[in-house]
Amino acid sequence: MERYLACPADEFWSYRRYVAEQSPFSTQQGIKGAEFDKVLVIADDEEGTHQQFSYDKYFGVKPLSDRDHANLAEGKETQVERTRRLFYVCCTRAMTDLAVILFSQDVRASEAAVTAMGIFPADQVFTEVALG
Numbered sequence: 001m002e003r004y005l006a007c008p009a010d011e012f013w014s015y016r017r018y019v020a021e022q023s024p025f026s027t028q029q030g031i032k033g034a035e036f037d038k039v040l041v042i043a044d045d046e047e048g049t050h051q052q053f054s055y056d057k058y059f060g061v062k063p064l065s066d067r068d069h070a071n072l073a074e075g076k077e078t079q080v081e082r083t084r085r086l087f088y089v090c091c092t093r094a095m096t097d098l099a100v101i102l103f104s105q106d107v108r109a110s111e112a113a114v115t116a117m118g119i120f121p122a123d124q125v126f127t128e129v130a131l132g
Contacts, residue, residue: 039094044103058083060113
């Protein structure tokens with residue numbers, strides 16, 4: 001409650017616009033079928049609220065769990081497959097510009113894994129060092 005009461009009033013107006021679907025921003029679950037000139041995808045397992053997705057597993061930074069292996073053996077869906085589909089939807093919403101920010105505990109492994117996947121040109125994969 002303290003954090004709520006400490007919010008500046010202008011943040012409430014932004015929140016109201018978002019809830020009323022008047023914001024230029026959208027969540028990953030709410031964009032299927034929509035298109036935007038510029039898209040920023042934020043992939044963050046730590047702050048995510050859905051355990052059924054894992055960007056670290058999708059990008060190969062984190063190994064599959066025993067449950068993932070069991071699901072694969074049984075022909076069931078895994079976190080990787082769900083994340084791949086969600087990531088595809090997010091990225092294909094961009095009509096002109098796409099930026100993806102991947103938050104990860106292991107930056108070097110993430111950079112190497114994303115580059116190795118080849119889904120983005122290697123010269124377009126940056127870490128915070130290049131952006132600083």
